[in-house]
Amino acid sequence: MKATIYKGDKTFSVIDKEIVAPKEGEVRIKVAYSGVCGTDVHIYHGMMDKRVSIPETIGHEMSGTIDAIGEGVTGYELGDKIVVRPLDDRAVKPSDKGFNHICEELKFIGIDSPGSMQQFWNVPAFTLHKLKEETDLKLAALIEPLSVAVHDVRLSELQEGETAVVLGGGPIGLLVAMVAKDTGANVIISEVNPVRIAKAKELGFDTVNPLEVDLIDYVRKNTEGRLADVVFEVAGVQPALDVMTEVAGIRGRIVMVAIHGEPKPVNLFKFFWKELKLIGARVYEKEDYEKAIQLITTNELPFEELITDVQPLTKIQEVFENIDNNPDGLKVLMDCQQ
Numbered sequence: 001m002k003a004t005i006y007k008g009d010k011t012f013s014v015i016d017k018e019i020v021a022p023k024e025g026e027v028r029i030k031v032a033y034s035g036v037c038g039t040d041v042h043i044y045h046g047m048m049d050k051r052v053s054i055p056e057t058i059g060h061e062m063s064g065t066i067d068a069i070g071e072g073v074t075g076y077e078l079g080d081k082i083v084v085r086p087l088d089d090r091a092v093k094p095s096d097k098g099f100n101h102i103c104e105e106l107k108f109i110g111i112d113s114p115g116s117m118q119q120f121w122n123v124p125a126f127t128l129h130k131l132k133e134e135t136d137l138k139l140a141a142l143i144e145p146l147s148v149a150v151h152d153v154r155l156s157e158l159q160e161g162e163t164a165v166v167l168g169g170g171p172i173g174l175l176v177a178m179v180a181k182d183t184g185a186n187v188i189i190s191e192v193n194p195v196r197i198a199k200a201k202e203l204g205f206d207t208v209n210p211l212e213v214d215l216i217d218y219v220r221k222n223t224e225g226r227l228a229d230v231v232f233e234v235a236g237v238q239p240a241l242d243v244m245t246e247v248a249g250i251r252g253r254i255v256m257v258a259i260h261g262e263p264k265p266v267n268l269f270k271f272f273w274k275e276l277k278l279i280g281a282r283v284y285e286k287e288d289y290e291k292a293i294q295l296i297t298t299n300e301l302p303f304e305e306l307i308t309d310v311q312p313l314t315k316i317q318e319v320f321e322n323i324d325n326n327p328d329g330l331k332v333l334m335d336c337q338q
Contacts, residue, residue, distance in 0.1 A: 160184030
């Protein structure tokens with residue numbers, strides 16, 4: 001079979017690899033599609049070389065079908081359509097308080113262990129979520145990032161009729177906006193990239209370029225002065241941190257979606273003055289995956305608009321180089337059977 005490996009120094013290779021039988025408690029997946037996410041791009045840039053065992057196959061946003069079933073696995077049949085929730089929580093401890101998705105010794109499959117950018121992939125059966133037969137496997141590759149958005153919105157306690165401001169209109173920002181709008185909230189997206197602004201508007205979102213329009217004033221005028229009930233910080237840049245406490249209204253909730261690898265300045269006075277809440281949100285829980293699967297299966301939201309390119313697995317090096325050179329794109333999928 002064909003498999004990709006990250007070799008460090010912005011280099012991927014495609015190799016021939018033996019197909020192996022699943023171990024006890026595992027299944028072998030025939031991978032249909034594997035999405036490229038921001039974490040994969042960070043790996044490509046060498047930012048996670050201390051964590052990734054080079055050379056390694058990466059990838060965790062995926063869809064596929066069960067190709068072989070290991071001893072002791074029940075509830076699945078050959079050919080079942082599935083996705084993987086790539087969290088290995090087998091080292092959970094009582095001190096983790098039952099929050100297995102953020103347990104202290106959590107291993108993220110596709111980063112800490114081999115991932116999905118290969119034709120066949122062996123994984124523990126406990127990571128699987130079964131899909132309905134009618135599920136589009138191309139759209140199903142969006143379930144993992146959509147689960148992030150579902151988790152973020154759930155933790156925000158966003159209610160119908162409230163106003164949500166999404167700072168950042170990239171793939172995760174748009175998914176957060178879609179889920180927020182699906183709850184009945186009024187959604188405003190803040191984004192500076194002209195192509196992404198155009199895409200957000202095409203999807204029907206009220207979208208503002210904060211370099212051209214005063215975001216705080218815009219939100220104030222569109223909420224009768226109340227400002228935002230919930231702010232999702234998805235951009236991961238200092239200007240977003242600066243504006244999030246300003247655009248949030250009294251007792252507003254700020255959800256930290258972006259990953260900040262080092263301490264950043266935040267206006268804590270605003271938390272005191274307006275009784276704001278800051279909510280950390282990391283990956284997802286089982287119920288978020290099930291909700292994302294439901295949304296993809298019903299396909300009432302324009303998820304297909306987020307897929308901007310599909311390329312064969314053999315072009316993985318070119319794909320990552322193009323992502324570097326084209327920041328306008330949204331979601332690129334690897335066709336793992338080509």
